[in-house]
Structures are given as structure tokens and as C-alpha cells.
Amino acid sequence: MPLILAPTPLHRLDRLSDRIGLDLWIKRDDLTGFGGGGNKGRKLEYLLGDALAQGAEVVVTCGALQSNFIRQLAAACAVCGIRCAAATMALPYEYARPTESGLAATGGNVLLDEILGADLRVYPDATWDELFAHANDLAEEYRTAGKQVLTIPIGGSCARGAYGFVQAGAELQAQGDPFDWVVFASSSGSTHTGLQYALHGTKTRVLGVACDPEPDILDDYAELYASLEALVGERRNMRRQAWRLNFDFVGPGYGVPSREGAAATELLARIEGIFLDPVYSAKAFAGLLALVEAGEIAGRVLFWHTGGFPTLFATPSKL
Ligand SMILES: *Cc1c(COP(=O)(O)O)cnc(C)c1O
Numbered sequence: 001m002p003l004i005l006a007p008t009p010l011h012r013l014d015r016l017s018d019r020i021g022l023d024l025w026i027k028r029d030d031l032t033g034f035g036g037g038g039n040k041g042r043k044l045e046y047l048l049g050d051a052l053a054q055g056a057e058v059v060v061t062c063g064a065l066q067s068n069f070i071r072q073l074a075a076a077c078a079v080c081g082i083r084c085a086a087a088t089m090a091l092p093y094e095y096a097r098p099t100e101s102g103l104a105a106t107g108g109n110v111l112l113d114e115i116l117g118a119d120l121r122v123y124p125d126a127t128w129d130e131l132f133a134h135a136n137d138l139a140e141e142y143r144t145a146g147k148q149v150l151t152i153p154i155g156g157s158c159a160r161g162a163y164g165f166v167q168a169g170a171e172l173q174a175q176g177d178p179f180d181w182v183v184f185a186s187s188s189g190s191t192h193t194g195l196q197y198a199l200h201g202t203k204t205r206v207l208g209v210a211c212d213p214e215p216d217i218l219d220d221y222a223e224l225y226a227s228l229e230a231l232v233g234e235r236r237n238m239r240r241q242a243w244r245l246n247f248d249f250v251g252p253g254y255g256v257p258s259r260e261g262a263a264a265t266e267l268l269a270r271i272e273g274i275f276l277d278p279v280y281s282a283k284a285f286a287g288l289l290a291l292v293e294a295g296e297i298a299g300r301v302l303f304w305h306t307g308g309f310p311t312l313f314a315t316p317s318k319l
Pocket residue numbers: 038039040068069155157185186187188189190191192277280281306307308
């Protein structure tokens with residue numbers, strides 16, 4: 001289902017490259033041109049194609065209340081004439097709720113979801129597993145009402161969603177010389193998995209900067225990778241140790257802005273006029289800057305901007 005404007009722009013960050021002594025480029029998936037932009041549009045072309053083929057009347061998913069995925073899904077469903085329903089929590093967590101505050105419960109993506117007509121259900125903060133259970137109940141509610149329901153996993157991270165990023169990797173390769181590093185914010189894993197698959201065996205090192213504090217998330221990535229191999233029908237074996245997912249820049253927790261991220265956001269805005277988001281891309285960009293400083297990343301480097309701009313308007317205060 002065609003939704004986005006691709007290829008997204010790829011350009012050099014000349015001023016910042018001079019400042020930090022690097023050949024730094026940016027891939028503008030903040031400018032995918034649909035539903036407010038962001039990386040989820042790539043996955044949704046395949047997910048909505050499937051939903052339409054199945055004759056779905058309702059698509060049910062889940063996520064944090066200020067989810068960029070739910071916003072882009074709500075837009076995709078709207079243009080396809082499908083109802084979008086989502087189970088949400090302000091700040092879902094794995095083990096314990098972070099003590100720092102997350103994003104506001106109004107404005108930002110929530111405002112856009114309302115404009116798009118999504119059925120947003122908000123539950124009290126609890127674990128991710130409890131959120132997934134609410135999503136199942138929500139799907140059941142629509143089924144009981146006689147609707148044809150398709151459930152889509154969090155972040156659109158299933159084989160089809162990841163396939164959108166296999167295509168994105170091919171898009172990048174067609175845009176010019178290969179990079180030494182590709183760095184991006186990673187969470188539900190289909191961005192990372194798709195790019196890893198696409199760039200496997202090339203000189204480009206694929207580095208995700210984690211936005212969730214749980215190292216176990218790599219089990220999910222490995223599972224997703226296997227399902228992607230099955231979908232594509234070609235194995236590109238990936239050893240567990242070969243994944244590059246850095247957990248050092250999560251900050252206070254998933255969904256909670258970090259000081260380093262706020263500083264990185266100001267730097268990129270003031271030197272290049274480009275905005276990051278507090279939950280994902282700011283943390284990834286802070287990670288990139290720190291790893292360059294530490295000499296761990298060098299050469300021709302690409303920052304893959306995954307979008308998320310609307311949550312800047314739900315960020316409670318300047319850190
Ligand atoms: C969803 C999202 C990510 C993470 O992508 P995954 O494929 O879920 O890992 C990164 N940045 C932004 C802005 C996002 O909305």
C-alpha cells in the first residue's frame with residue numbers, strides 16, 4: 001500500500017561534520033511525508049497492504065500513549081478506511097516504573113491521534129506484558145462486535161514490518177557510496193532487523209542505540225530476524241554476538257527524556273536546523289556523538305533519523 005515519499009533525502013551535515021571532525025551524513029526518515037513522518041511509514045506500507053488483502057475492518061495494536069507508531073498507523077488506517085484501535089499506557093515498563101516523569105498525556109501524538117479518529121484506550125501504567133494483554137482484550141471486544149480484526153504487534157515489528165527496512169537498506173545503497181557506520185534509535189527492532197539483513201555482508205556496520213533498558217530485547221530481535229529470513233526466503237545467517245545494540249544511552253528509562261538527549265537535540269537544532277525527538281532519536285544521536293568522541297566510531301558515518309518530532313510538544317520541560 002503506497003503511503004510514503006521515498007527515497008527519503010540523504011545529505012551531509014557539513015557544519016556538524018566540521019565541528020566534530022567526521023564525515024557525517026543523515027537519512028531523513030523524519031521526512032517520509034506521511035502521517036507526520038517517521039520510520040513507521042516504511043513498515044506500514046506492507047502491514048496495511050496485508051490488512052487490505054485480508055479485508056480487515058479494524059486494526060488493533062498497542063504502545064506507549066505518545067507512540068509515534070500509533071500515530072502513523074492511525075493515519076494509514078484512516079486513508080484505507082480501516083478503524084484503528086490501540087491499547088496504551090503513559091509509561092509502560094519491564095520491571096519497575098521509572099521515577100522520573102515521562103511525556104505529557106495530552107498534545108503531541110495524542111492530539112494527532114484524536115484528529116485522525118483513532119480509538120485510543122488508556123490504561124494505568126503497568127508492565128509491557130499487561131499492555132499486550134489489554135491489546136488482546138481490545139481485539140476480542142471488536143471481534144465480539146462482529147468485526148474483522150487484524151492485530152499488529154507493537155511498533156509494527158513483525159516480518160512484514162521489518163521487510164520495509166530491507167527495502168530501506170536497498171534504497172540507501174542506491175543513493176551512493178557505502179557508509180562505514182549506520183547509527184539509529186532502536187526499540188521494537190524491525191528498523192534494526194531490516195537494515196541488518198539488507199546490509200549483511202557489506203562493509204557497513206549497523207549500530208542500534210537502544211531506547212529500552214532490557215538487554216533481553218536481543219532475543220526478540222533474533223526471533224524477528226529468523227521470521228524475516230523465512231519471509232524473504234533467503235537466509236543471511238546472523239550470529240548472536242554480531243548484533244550491535246548499545247544500551248548506554250537509554251537514560252532514566254524508556255519514554256523518559258535524558259539530559260544527554262536534550263543536549264544533542266539542542267546541538268543538532270542550533271547547528272543544522274534539524275529537530276530530534278526526546279524518546280528515540282535524541283538518545284541515538286547523543287550516543288553517536290559520545291561514541292565518536294570516544295573514538296569508537298569514525299569515517300563515513302550515517303545517522304538514520306527515524307522521526308518522532310511531535311513528542312517534542314509533549315515534553316514537560318526543558319531538561
Ligand atoms: C519506533 C521508533 C524508533 C524505533 O524503531 P523500531 O523499529 O521500533 O526499533 C526509533 N525512532 C522513532 C522516532 C520511532 O518512532
